[in-house]
Structures are given as C-alpha cells and as structure tokens.
Amino acid sequence: MKAMKMWKLSGLVLILTIARVAMAQELKKEFVDPQLQEARSTAVKIKGGTLVFLAGHTASQPRPDADLGNFDVQFKAVFEKIGNTLAKAGGNLDDIVSMSVFLTDLRYTPQFQKMAKEIFKKDFPAMTFIEVSHLARPQSVMEVQPIAVLP
Amino acid sequence: MMVAKRLAVFVVLYFAALSQPINAQDREMVIPVPQSAYSQAVKVKGGTLVFLSGVGPIDEKGVLLAPGDFPGQVRATWEHMRRIMAKVGGSLDDIVTMTVYTTERRWGEIFTDMRKEVFKTGYPSSAFMEARKLLTPGALLEIQAIAVLKD
Numbered sequence: 001m002k003a004m005k006m007w008k009l010s011g012l013v014l015i016l017t018i019a020r021v022a023m024a025q026e027l028k029k030e031f032v033d034p035q036l037q038e039a040r041s042t043a044v045k046i047k048g049g050t051l052v053f054l055a056g057h058t059a060s061q062p063r064p065d066a067d068l069g070n071f072d073v074q075f076k077a078v079f080e081k082i083g084n085t086l087a088k089a090g091g092n093l094d095d096i097v098s099m100s101v102f103l104t105d106l107r108y109t110p111q112f113q114k115m116a117k118e119i120f121k122k123d124f125p126a127m128t129f130i131e132v133s134h135l136a137r138p139q140s141v142m143e144v145q146p147i148a149v150l151p
Numbered sequence: 152m153m154v155a156k157r158l159a160v161f162v163v164l165y166f167a168a169l170s171q172p173i174n175a176q177d178r179e180m181v182i183p184v185p186q187s188a189y190s191q192a193v194k195v196k197g198g199t200l201v202f203l204s205g206v207g208p209i210d211e212k213g214v215l216l217a218p219g220d221f222p223g224q225v226r227a228t229w230e231h232m233r234r235i236m237a238k239v240g241g242s243l244d245d246i247v248t249m250t251v252y253t254t255e256r257r258w259g260e261i262f263t264d265m266r267k268e269v270f271k272t273g274y275p276s277s278a279f280m281e282a283r284k285l286l287t288p289g290a291l292l293e294i295q296a297i298a299v300l301k302d
Contacts, residue, residue, distance in 0.1 A: 005154070012158075028199075032239055045239050045300075046200040098202035100250075100295065106284050128205030128295040130252050131284035147202060 027151045029097070031123050039116040040127035044097040049149040052089045056102070056145040057081045060137050068139040071108050075115050078144050086148055093119055095148040098126040102143040106131040112142070178247075178299070180273040188266040189277040193247045198299040201239050205252075206232050207290040215289045221258050224291050225265045236298065243269055245298040248276045253292045256281040262292070 027049035033042035059068045059077035068074055083093050101112060109129050116124070125146070135143050182191035208216045208227035211234070217223025229243065236242050251262065259279055266274070275296070285293045 032235075040204050042204055043235055043239050044202045046202070047302075051200075098204075098297075106286060109286065126202040126204040128250075128293065129286045130205075130282045130293070133283045149200075 027149065029123075029149065034122070034124050036117075036122075036124075037113075038127075039113040039120060039124050041124045042126070044126045046097060046149050049151055052086065052091065052095070052148040052150060054082065054085055054146045054148065056100075056143040057085070058135060058137065058140045058143045060140060064137070066139070068137070068141075071111060071141055072115070074141055075112065078142060079119060082144065082146060089148070089150065091148055091150040094123070095150050096120075096125045096146045097149050098147040099128075100145040101127060101129045102132045102135065102145070103129060104132065104135065104141045108141065178273070183274055185267075185274070187263045188270060188274050189263070190274045191276065193273075193276050195247055195299045198301055201236075201241065201245070201298040201300060203232070203235060203296045203298065205286065205293045205295045206235065207285065207287045207293045209287060209290075215287060218289050219291075221255075221291050222261060222265060225262060228292060228294055229265075229269055232294065232296065239298075239300070241298055241300045244272045245300050246270075246275045246296045247299050249278075249294050249296040251277060251279045251292060251294050252282040252285060253279070254282065254285060255291070258291070 028045075028047040029049075030045040031041040032045060034040075035042065057078050059074040059081075060066075061068065068077070079093065082096075086092055086095060103109065103112070106129060112129075116127075135141075177194075177196040179194040180190040180192075181194055183189075184191065206228055208224035209231060210216055210227075216227035232246075233243055236245065253259075253262070256279070262279065266277075282293075285291075287293070
C-alpha cells in the first residue's frame with residue numbers, strides 16, 4: 001500500500017515537472033489587430049521562444065556595381081536572403097514578428113505590402129515603413145531589418 | 152482525506168515556489184540621460200515582449216490629428232500608443248526602447264521635453280532621426296517601439 005502511494009507520488013512529480021518545463025518553454029504568439037490591407041499587425045505579443053535580431057538585409061551582391069534589378073526582383077532577393085539567414089538560425093520567414101522597412105520611395109509601399117501578403121498569409125508581423133534618402137548601395141531601393149522569435 | 156490535502160498543498164507549493172523566477176521581471180535602466188529623457192540601455196529579464204508597428208498621430212479611424220503642429224502630433228502619438236498598449240494589457244511605462252522618426256530633426260528638443268512628461272518610472276532607450284518621408288501623409292513623426300509587459 002505504501003509503496004503504491006510512493007509510486008503514485010513520484011509519477012505525479014514527474015508529470016508536474018514536465019508540465020512546468022513545457023509551460024516555461026512554450027512559445028505564445030499573439031497578432032494584435034491585424035491589418036489585412038497593409039499586411040501588418042498593429043502589435044505582436046510574445047511569451048517564451050528564442051529571439052533573433054537580424055541585420056538590415058538588402059539585395060546587394062558581392063560585386064559593388066552589380067545590377068540589383070527592379071523593385072520586385074529586389075524584394076525577392078531580400079526575402080530569400082532573410083530566409084537563408086533565418087534557416088541558419090534554425091527558423092524560417094514565418095518566425096518574423098517585426099520588421100523595419102526602409103525604402104528610397106514610399107510609393108513602393110503598396111507593392112511591398114502586396115508581396116508581403118503572399119509570404120505571411122495571415123500572421124503579419126508588426127511593420128514600420130520609413131523613406132530614407134540613401135541606402136548603403138546606390139542601386140538598393142529597400143532594406144529590411146527583421147526580428148524573429150523561434151519556438 | 153489527509154493524503155489528498157497534503158497532495159493539494161504540495162502541488163500548490165510546487166508551482167508557487169518554482170514558477171516565481173520564471174515569471175518575475177527584472178528591469179534596469181542603464182546610464183539614464185534625464186535631460187533628454189532616455190537611457191543608454193535598458194536591461195530586462197522575463198516578461199512578455201510586445202513589438203509595435205510604427206505609431207503615428209492618428210485617431211481610431213486613421214485620421215491625421217493636429218496637422219502642421221508638432222507638439223500636438225507628439226501628444227496625439229502618445230495617445231495612440233496608450234490605446235495600443237491598453238489593448239495588449241499594458242501601459243506606456245512598459246516600453247523599453249523606441250526609434251523616433253521625424254521629418255525635421257530640429258524638433259528633437261521639443262520631443263524629448265514632451266517625453267519627460269510621459270515616462271515616470273524610467274526612460275526607455277531611444278534613437279531619434281530624420282526620415283525623408285513618413286507613411287501617413289502630413290505626419291511629422293512616427294515611433295516604432297518595443298515593450299515588455301510584467302507577467
């Protein structure tokens with residue numbers, strides 16, 4: 001009888017410990033007030049997970065005078081690069097929770113949002129669009145600096 | 152009966168004692184610069200992260216407030232930010248860092264004076280810069296912030 005109780009108690013301790021560890025590590029992500037039209041959320045709330053702060057990504061190539069192409073080409077190149085960076089960190093584009101988007105012309109914004117909608121589907125990161133006069137390379141029209149949270 | 156009682160006490164103590172360090176939040180403002188109402192760094196451990204999209208001087212319907220009036224727009228931006236922070240279950244005091252974009256960098260002093268009125272429990276870290284253009288037509292500033300809520 002006593003052995004049985006001890007057995008039950010140790011089982012309970014094990015279950016509770018697993019529950020605690022799971023509670024502590026489980027990533028909770030909430031997309032607050034998503035704006036479908038603009039492909040962004042007003043805020044993204046995060047509990048748990050592993051943070052990844054990315055550098056600003058551009059379509060730049062090792063050759064300084066390389067033709068970086070038009071806006072759409074640069075968008076694809078930028079997000080391919082971001083995807084590669086996140087893959088190296090153990091994640092993917094869906095893990096992005098926030099992005100600072102620097103454009104040389106804010107008139108590109110609707111096109112950016114249209115293409116971003118295809119990437120993020122419905123869980124949109126928080127986004128800020130800023131027009132700047134210059135980026136690191138004269139051919140660059142956009143630079144994207146994301147923050148991601150991995151499960 | 153006795154066993155059940157003891158078990159209940161054990162379960163409560165187990166979670167209470169061990170969940171404390173996970174949920175506690177430590178916050179330290181490193182090298183505060185009170186004259187400009189910011190800290191050189193903010194150190195935080197624990198809590199729930201909130202990434203905000205760029206916030207501008209607009210009302211609930213997205214209409215620009217205080218056109219051409221920088222102090223009026225700063226107040227409107229704080230109000231907008233208060234609304235978002237209330238929605239995520241926090242307040243402006245939970246903001247740990249902000250990037251402030253303005254269309255004229257000479258407004259820096261006005262801005263920092265107005266920030267002094269808002270943050271009472273410690274200043275967030277901050278960067279202030281001039282953008283060529285902001286997304287909301289007529290907006291003179293936009294703030295991108297990160298907050299950490301206490302659990």
